[in-house]
Amino acid sequence: MAVSAAKTSSKPGPKHNIEAVRQAYYERIAKSGLKPLWKVMDSLVPDEPASRAAPVIWHYADVKALVMESGGLITAEEAKRRVLILENPALRGESRVTNTLFAGIQMILPGEVAPAHRHVSSAIRFVLDGEGAYTAVEGEKAFMAPGDFVITANWSPHDHGNPSGKPMLWLDVLDAPTINFFETSFGEDFEEPVQPTARQDGDSLSLYGSSVLPDGTEIKNRTPIINYTYARTRPIVDRMRRAGEIDRRHGARVRYANPFTGGAVLPTMGAYLAMLPKGFRGEPYRSTDGAIFVCAEGHGTTDVGGKVLEWGQNDVFVVPPWTRYCHNAAKQSVLFSISDRPAQEALGIWREGA
Numbered sequence: 001m002a003v004s005a006a007k008t009s010s011k012p013g014p015k016h017n018i019e020a021v022r023q024a025y026y027e028r029i030a031k032s033g034l035k036p037l038w039k040v041m042d043s044l045v046p047d048e049p050a051s052r053a054a055p056v057i058w059h060y061a062d063v064k065a066l067v068m069e070s071g072g073l074i075t076a077e078e079a080k081r082r083v084l085i086l087e088n089p090a091l092r093g094e095s096r097v098t099n100t101l102f103a104g105i106q107m108i109l110p111g112e113v114a115p116a117h118r119h120v121s122s123a124i125r126f127v128l129d130g131e132g133a134y135t136a137v138e139g140e141k142a143f144m145a146p147g148d149f150v151i152t153a154n155w156s157p158h159d160h161g162n163p164s165g166k167p168m169l170w171l172d173v174l175d176a177p178t179i180n181f182f183e184t185s186f187g188e189d190f191e192e193p194v195q196p197t198a199r200q201d202g203d204s205l206s207l208y209g210s211s212v213l214p215d216g217t218e219i220k221n222r223t224p225i226i227n228y229t230y231a232r233t234r235p236i237v238d239r240m241r242r243a244g245e246i247d248r249r250h251g252a253r254v255r256y257a258n259p260f261t262g263g264a265v266l267p268t269m270g271a272y273l274a275m276l277p278k279g280f281r282g283e284p285y286r287s288t289d290g291a292i293f294v295c296a297e298g299h300g301t302t303d304v305g306g307k308v309l310e311w312g313q314n315d316v317f318v319v320p321p322w323t324r325y326c327h328n329a330a331k332q333s334v335l336f337s338i339s340d341r342p343a344q345e346a347l348g349i350w351r352e353g354a
């Protein structure tokens with residue numbers, strides 16, 4: 001019996017023939033730049049999102065020590081930007097933290113200048129450490145303090161300087177992978193390392209964040225505010241917490257808004273600030289935007305797809321798209337987050353679920 005069965009299976013049958021014929025066909029059409037859709041349909045149109053990014057956390061104490069070390073190796077002016085990239089371990093060699101976003105930790109030492117330039121990629125900064133360094137954007141010199149959320153939108157000239165006596169470190173997040181996906185990246189350096197600044201610190205927040213707009217203002221799809229200061233935003237989430245306005249998934253959370261439209265601060269990236277009361281145990285949540293979280297205050301854990309990330313002040317962690325997560329706060333905590341949600345919403349592809 002066994003001999004006869006072996007004989008049968010080794011004999012080329014009709015099925016074997018059709019596979020061989022198909023394979024020969026695939027090889028032949030490949031020479032004409034063609035490929036059968038039916039062989040790749042499942043990966044091209046999966047039943048649900050399958051992110052390439054991994055959940056990951058960077059602990060600030062480790063990262064800070066390594067960034068400080070770079071201060072002895074290269075100046076901010078030489079480097080143009082002294083940044084260590086937070087590269088997702090599942091996306092090695094791609095200079096990105098999620099499929100659509102870049103993240104890095106930037107440092108500027110006392111007396112240094114990071115020279116003026118501009119690019120199509122929009123950038124946000126979330127200040128981690130130090131006080132009194134500035135980002136100059138579109139003529140406004142914004143002095144930065146921990147928890148401040150500073151924006152340099154698409155093609156805005158920007159430079160940084162640190163007249164204070166202490167190093168300043170911040171998280172940079174850019175939409176560069178998205179811009180490069182479209183292959184639409186332009187950039188240029190300016191001859192003068194420092195741009196002229198006619199506007200004072202806080203001008204744009206005062207002008208555009210006070211329920212009035214300068215008459216005749218052109219409405220844009222990105223915020224005109226340069227620095228959403230922590231001093232102004234934190235008391236708002238604290239008031240929400242005290243009033244019991246606490247989302248069961250996200251805590252007492254606000255969305256940073258473009259005062260022109262009420263929409264996101266940038267067309268490609270949106271940001272939130274959330275206060276989690278002590279003992280908060282968040283309900284599970286997932287959405288199709290990949291998010292980068294920073295702990296501004298406190299201590300807790302986030303379960304991201306079954307992986308528990310334990311965070312403290314200034315730690316940065318990633319929740320990949322469509323990965324279920326829930327926050328737990330051991331003590332009262334504040335989380336800043338940024339994601340590509342506005343881009344997905346503009347395209348009509350954003351979804352959320354439990």
Ligand SMILES: [Fe+2]
Pocket residue numbers: 117118119123158
């Ligand atoms: Fe830049």
